[in-house]
Amino acid sequence: MNLSLMFEAMMVLPSGVGLTLTLTVLSLAAGFMLSVPLAFARAFGRPGLSLAVLAYTYVIRGTPMLVQLFLLYYGLGQIEAVRASVFWVVLRDPFWCALLAFSLNSAAHTTEILCRGLQSVPKGVVEAAVALGLKRIQIARLVTFPVAFRISLPAYGNEVVGMIKGSSLASTVTLLEITGMARQLVSSTFAPYEVFIVAGAIYLALTTLAVKATQFLERRLSSGDHSKLRRKARFRPALPRHRITTPVP
Template identity: 75%
Template sequence: MDLSMMIEAVVVLSSGLRLTLTLTILALATGFVISVPLAFVRAFARPALSLSVLAYTYVFRGTPMLVQLFLVYYGLGQIEAVRTSIFWVVLRDPFWCALLTFSLNSAAHTTEILCRGLQSVPKGMTEAAATLGLKRFQIARLVTFPIALRISLPAYGNEVVSMIKGSSLASTVTLLEVTGMARQMVSTTFAPYEIFIVAGAIYLLLTSVVVKAIRFLERHLATDGSRRQRRGSRLAPALPDAGVTTP
């Protein structure tokens, strides 16, 4: 094992880390924004609308993301209507094709994750909110969604980790993120063993940081909830003793 080559690989592959993080963060953010309304439709809408969302999530969750990326990057360019439209300015760029594919894929997975969380919220909480006079949108924003998000956090953490690893597929459409830089370096140095070990270590470091952050957030939310319960019990007025009569 050539240690000098591994040190050089650390320096070279670090230059692709920015693109990896950019693709991952933008894809997760876009996918989350798309998935929130879709999750409510999937969980509470009429069967026709719910099934249409299910069809979307079923296709994107059931097919490899590499195939989806190839269909967007290579397939859309074969359609004359796409090449002559205003969208071709974006779709001819591999970065936007990768971002579009990753965002739609992440939205499909996140939709099902949030849907399960929404369906797990106890009905008693929403009914109690309704008795207080809150409207449906207020109940969804203030009660249902925060509770569902807390329930879905562990599963969503797995989606974040999967997207970090899935971002390596961007190298197949000429993008030079970490894996793309590794492939380019291997083609010039012919040292795949050392270089891909470094690439794997970089991805392992990123996923480890995400796992630690998700676990910290879970503990923080659990502790915050228990603190609020204790604070509420201390501030609650004491009930009068059943054996004491008042005049």
């Protein structure tokens, strides 16, 4: 093992972390925003709408993300109508193709995760909200979704970790993120062993941070209500003590 090459890789590969994090964060954000309405449609929508969402998630989750990326980057360019449209300005760029592929993939997985969370919300909670006179949109925004998000957070943490590792596929469409920088360095040093050990260590560090952040958020959400109750009890005025007296005969 050549330690000097590993040290060189430690100096070069971090330059791709920015692109890796950009693709990961933007894909997760776009996928999450798309998955919220899809999850509600999947869980509570009409049978036809729910079946359409199921078909989308089934196809995306059942095919490799690399195939989806190649279909967008190489396949759309073969369609004359796409090349003649205004969308070609964006779709010919590998960054936007990768971002679109990752976002659609993340949306499919997150939709099923949130759908299971929505279906796990106790019916009594929803019935209590209805009894208070809340409208359907208010119940979904204030009651159903927050509870479902807490239930789904551990599974969504796995999706975050998977997207960090899946972003390495962007190197196949000429993007120089961590894996792309590693492949470029290997082509000049002919030392794949040392270079990819360093790349794996960087990915391990990023996924460890993601796991810790998810666990921290899970603890905060689970203990948030209890801490609020404790703060309220701390500043609540004490009840006056009443003396128990017995009537004198």
